[in-house]
Amino acid sequence: MIETHAHLDFPQYNDDRGAVIERAVCSGISAIINVASSLKGSFSSAELAERHNCVYATCGIHPHDAKDANDNAMEKLKNLALLRKKIIAIGEVGLDFYRNLSPKDIQLGAFTRFVKLSKELKLPLILHCREASPSKNEATELIFKIMEENLKRPFIGVMHCFSGNEELLNRCLNSGLYVSYTCNITYKNADGLREVVKKTPMDRLLLETDSPFLSPQAKRGERNEPSNLKYLVEQIAEIHNIEEKEVESQTTQNAKKLFFNQERFLIGILFMPLPLAALWLFLP
Ligand SMILES: [Zn+2]
Numbered sequence: 511m512i513e514t515h516a517h518l519d520f521p522q523y524n525d526d527r528g529a530v531i532e533r534a535v536c537s538g539i540s541a542i543i544n545v546a547s548s549l550k551g552s553f554s555s556a557e558l559a560e561r562h563n564c565v566y567a568t569c570g571i572h573p574h575d576a577k578d579a580n581d582n583a584m585e586k587l588k589n590l591a592l593l594r595k596k597i598i599a600i601g602e603v604g605l606d607f608y609r610n611l612s613p614k615d616i617q618l619g620a621f622t623r624f625v626k627l628s629k630e631l632k633l634p635l636i637l638h639c640r641e642a643s644p645s646k647n648e649a650t651e652l653i654f655k656i657m658e659e660n661l662k663r664p665f666i667g668v669m670h671c672f673s674g675n676e677e678l679l680n681r682c683l684n685s686g687l688y689v690s691y692t693c694n695i696t697y698k699n700a701d702g703l704r705e706v707v708k709k710t711p712m713d714r715l716l717l718e719t720d721s722p723f724l725s726p727q728a729k730r731g732e733r734n735e736p737s738n739l740k741y742l743v744e745q746i747a748e749i750h751n752i753e754e755k756e757v758e759s760q761t762t763q764n765a766k767k768l769f770f771n772q773e774r775f776l777i778g779i780l781f782m783p784l785p786l787a788a789l790w791l792f793l794p
């Protein structure tokens with residue numbers, strides 16, 4: 511299994527980070543993508559990936575902190591991504607009009623910069639999209655508009671913590687995006703979301719916990735961790751009426767295709783400026 515979205519660099523894991531990763535491995539997880547949400551977090555995620563074989567990292571700034579995505583920060587993130595082999599995506603980036611912790615225009619500017627960075631570095635996007643209320647679709651519209659203006663289809667990325675309706679699901683699928691679900695699909699009141707999971711083709715679906723957030727129903731109120739991915743697998747197997755093993759193997763295959771695509775990877779190295787490519791080869 512591949513856990514495609516966790517925040518193990520957060521202080522919630524300061525006392526037992528190693529044990530949490532160990533439990534994940536024992537539960538059958540072969541790779542954890544630790545998703546950065548700030549400039550500082552991008553560096554600590556990269557460090558975490560250096561220390562643990564199974565951990566991979568991303569770089570990016572969450573829309574909450576969009577104001578930090580200035581020229582200097584973007585340059586630092588670009589260099590970080592170029593030099594660390596285990597940085598495999600740009601994220602999490604996007605728009606969040608629910609909490610609106612950064613003004614809208616600042617969020618739009620930052621997201622545009624990250625879309626351009628993902629194109630330049632040929633790295634997939636991990637998208638965060640949250641509307642002001644469930645009946646609105648402004649954030650979604652703007653995310654697609656910015657991607658249409660800057661990228662060619664199919665878009666290479668994932669809509670993380672998917673909780674939209676069927677229309678949004680189809681829009682994501684038609685554009686090429688994967689969708690990933692978290693343990694919130696196990697909640698008692700999530701019937702609507704489970705219907706959407708049912709409509710999601712198994713070859714476009716990814717698993718994530720978004721730890722430390724969104725613990726499964728069985729552990730609600732506790733800190734979440736990657737080893738809880740099994741609850742998500744159980745739920746998806748039930749919804750799709752297939753074996754848990756099949757959920758595990760299909761989602762692993764999907765994650766490998768999106769995040770560990772050797773072909774895209776080699777093209778990336780070929781187009782690196784020569785001094786950088788040389789440096790890259792000798793760094794861990
Ligand atoms: Zn998010």
Ligand SMILES: [Zn+2]
Nearest residue numbers: 515545602720
């Ligand atoms: Zn997240």
